Each structure stands twice: as structure tokens, then as C-alpha cells.
Amino acid sequence: MLLIQCPYCDEALPELEFAYAGEAHIARPADPSALSDEEWRDFLFIRTNTRGPHFERWRHIHGCGQFFNAVRDTVSDRFLMTYKAGEPRPVLNALEAAE
Amino acid sequence: MTTQRHNFDTQPFLLEELPPVARFSLRVRSANRGALEGALGLELPDLVGHRSTRGQAEVLCLGPDEWMILTPEADRDALVSVAASAYMQIPHSLVEVSDREITLRLSGPQALTALTAGCPRDIDAIPVGRGARTLFDNATVVLWRDGPQDFRMNVWRSFVPHVRAILDKVMAELKSGL
Numbered sequence: 329m330l331l332i333q334c335p336y337c338d339e340a341l342p343e344l345e346f347a348y349a350g351e352a353h354i355a356r357p358a359d360p361s362a363l364s365d366e367e368w369r370d371f372l373f374i375r376t377n378t379r380g381p382h383f384e385r386w387r388h389i390h391g392c393g394q395f396f397n398a399v400r401d402t403v404s405d406r407f408l409m410t411y412k413a414g415e416p417r418p419v420l421n422a423l424e425a426a427e
Numbered sequence: 428m429t430t431q432r433h434n435f436d437t438q439p440f441l442l443e444e445l446p447p448v449a450r451f452s453l454r455v456r457s458a459n460r461g462a463l464e465g466a467l468g469l470e471l472p473d474l475v476g477h478r479s480t481r482g483q484a485e486v487l488c489l490g491p492d493e494w495m496i497l498t499p500e501a502d503r504d505a506l507v508s509v510a511a512s513a514y515m516q517i518p519h520s521l522v523e524v525s526d527r528e529i530t531l532r533l534s535g536p537q538a539l540t541a542l543t544a545g546c547p548r549d550i551d552a553i554p555v556g557r558g559a560r561t562l563f564d565n566a567t568v569v570l571w572r573d574g575p576q577d578f579r580m581n582v583w584r585s586f587v588p589h590v591r592a593i594l595d596k597v598m599a600e601l602k603s604g605l
């Protein structure tokens with residue numbers, strides 16, 4: 329079974345306790361009514377669909393309940409790292425070098 | 428052909444439904460945690476899974492800003508009124524969830540084995556004296572480890588028949604030496 333490190337519980341726990349919650353680091357526009365239809369569509373629906381390391385949100389829903397971010401390789405399904413929500417997006421090159 | 432020695436334990440584990448207690452879900456931001464501890468007269472551990480007791484009240488940290496509090500039913504109103512009078516100074520949320528859940532106690536030589544039938548988490552890695560919200564089959568539960576083979580499990584009441592059915596099956600399997 330896949331284990332996911334929850335940065336709040338500080339423990340690697342079974343995937344079944346977690347829920348995937350979409351791509352990470354997509355900020356909601358401060359003033360949605362100022363956006364064009366195309367910009368709003370892009371915010372709602374357009375995602376990077378990365379092949380390789382993907383920044384994504386997860387929620388430890390059957391545990392501490394917190395949302396956090398993860399970097400997961402979409403090819404190998406391997407988690408490169410997890411980090412707390414609100415922390416800056418990690419620099420990918422350093423992560424890849426550590427692999 | 429292989430021969431296998433079976434351990435026909437008459438009672439692999441004991442499953443009990445514990446009498447009602449008052450249960451509360453407490454949410455408070457970490458900046459206000461210390462102040463609320465003082466107001467409620469409870470220790471709110473800041474590490475997920477850690478527990479504290481004060482008198483007959485028991486606290487389990489479920490998340491970075493969430494605790495479950497258990498008290499005898501007689502102390503319910505006192506806790507509610509103390510929290511209400513602190514509310515203006517220390518914003519928080521204290522919600523009574525007593526009727527939402529039923530507490531099952533699992534104890535005996537194979538209590539841990541029985542839990543592993545439903546829990547994907549490594550139950551043996553939970554230290555005695557700690558707890559966790561986790562999963563039993565598809566039901567979210569809160570688990571307390573009171574001893575090496577002594578557990579309490581809070582199950583939302585509508586899931587109890589499902590959880591018990593699984594544990595009954597596990598009981599039959601363990602009794603038959605499987």
C-alpha cells in the first residue's frame with residue numbers, strides 16, 4: 329500500500345486515509361468579477377496535466393483533516409515530498425537532484 | 428499435506444459497547460490554545476495523537492486545531508457553560524457530539540489482530556496512551572490505545588452495525604483458528 333507522509337501528523341500513513349484534492353498553488357483571483365470569461369475558465373478548469381513531478385493538494389480526511397501539498401511523479405506515482413499548505417512551492421531542480 | 432497447529436482460543440478478543448459519555452469536538456486556533464486551556468482547565472496537547480487527562484475529563488488531539496473531549500455526563504453542562512463564558516475573549520468552537528458516536532472497547536489477546544482486519548493503519552505503531560482518527564473499513568473512527576491489547580473505538584452510530592458485522596466475522600475466523 330502507498331504510504332503518504334502527512335506534514336501535520338508527521339507520520340507516513342496509508343493512502344486510504346487521504347483524499348486527492350487537485351493541482352496545488354492555484355490562487356483564487358482576488359476579484360473574480362473583474363475577470364473575463366476566458367480568464368475565469370482558465371482558473372476553474374485549465375490545469376498543467378504534468379507528466380512527471382506534479383504539485384498537488386491532498387487532504388488527510390480520515391485523520392487530522394488538514395489539507396497539504398505534495399509533489400508526486402505522475403509516471404511512477406512516487407511522492408517526492410509533502411509540505412504544509414501555505415508554504416512556498418519547492419524548487420523542483422533541488423528535488424530532482426536529490427533523487 | 429501440511430499439518431498446522433491451531434490455537435483455538437475460546438475468546439480471541441472481547442467486544443463491548445461502553446456506556447454513554449459526553450463527547451465534544453473542540454476547534455481553536457493555535458494562537459488561542461493556551462488561553463483556552465486555562466479557561467477550560469484542560470490540557471490541549473499540540474501534537475496529533477497525543478492525549479491528556481484532568482480529573483475525569485479526557486482529551487485527544489485529532490488535528491493541529493482539533494480535539495475530542497470526553498467527560499462524564501454529569502460534567503457536560505459545566506464544561507459548556509465555562510466555554511460559553513470564555514467565548515467572547517477566546518474565539519473557539521465547542522460542539523457536543525455525544526449522540527453521534529458509540530464507543531466500542533476491544534480487549535483481549537487478539538484485539539490488535541481484530542483491528543488490523545479493518546484498519547489500513549499500522550495499529551501496532553500507535554504507542555500505548557495515544558490515539559488517532561483513522562479508518563475502519565469505510566468508516567471514519569477515533570481510536571484510543573489504552574494498553575497493548577486494549578482499545579477504544581468511537582464509531583458514528585449509523586456505521587456501528589457495519590463495523591460490528593466485520594468484527595463478528597473476524598471473531599468467528601479467529602475462533603476457528605484461521
Ligand SMILES: [Zn+2]
Binds near residue numbers: 335337388391392394
Ligand atoms: Zn494528518
